[in-house]
Amino acid sequence: MRKSLIAALLVSVSATAYAGNEEVQDGQLRGNLPDSLQAWDAEQEMWLSPQQFWRNYADRKGGLTWGERNDYPPYAQVQEFDTLLIKLESGSCLMEFFHSRWRRANDVRRWDDRFNRYSGCARVFD
Secondary structure (H helix, E strand, O other), rough: OOHHHHHHHHHHHHHEEOOOOOOOOOOEEEEEOOOOOEEOOOOOOOOEEEEHHHHHHHHHHOOOOOEEEEOOOOOHOOOOOOOOEEEEEEEEEEEEOOOEEEEHHHHHHOOOHHHOHHHHHOOOOO
């Protein structure tokens, strides 16, 4: 019975990834900020927490280049598309080095605009 319940839940989660005939896009968010927010991971075909979505994205690229930290690495050592999870008092934000500067990964990848208000991303440039 437990396996069938789990299978039913997985089918339910997969089914919610479509609105009519429209497929949900990678990085699309559902729910409200901040408590119930979930991000669609197209590769895994499942809804995840935004933090897990970021980790999966970084893992697919080889992992967080600069890890999780509360400061930026030395500029001379950073390369195009390097990633880091910057930790601020207001939360964390996945950053990606793109065109000679650190940007929110969402600004590079163009996921759901609400990522820019999620956790520390809203205040990352303050």
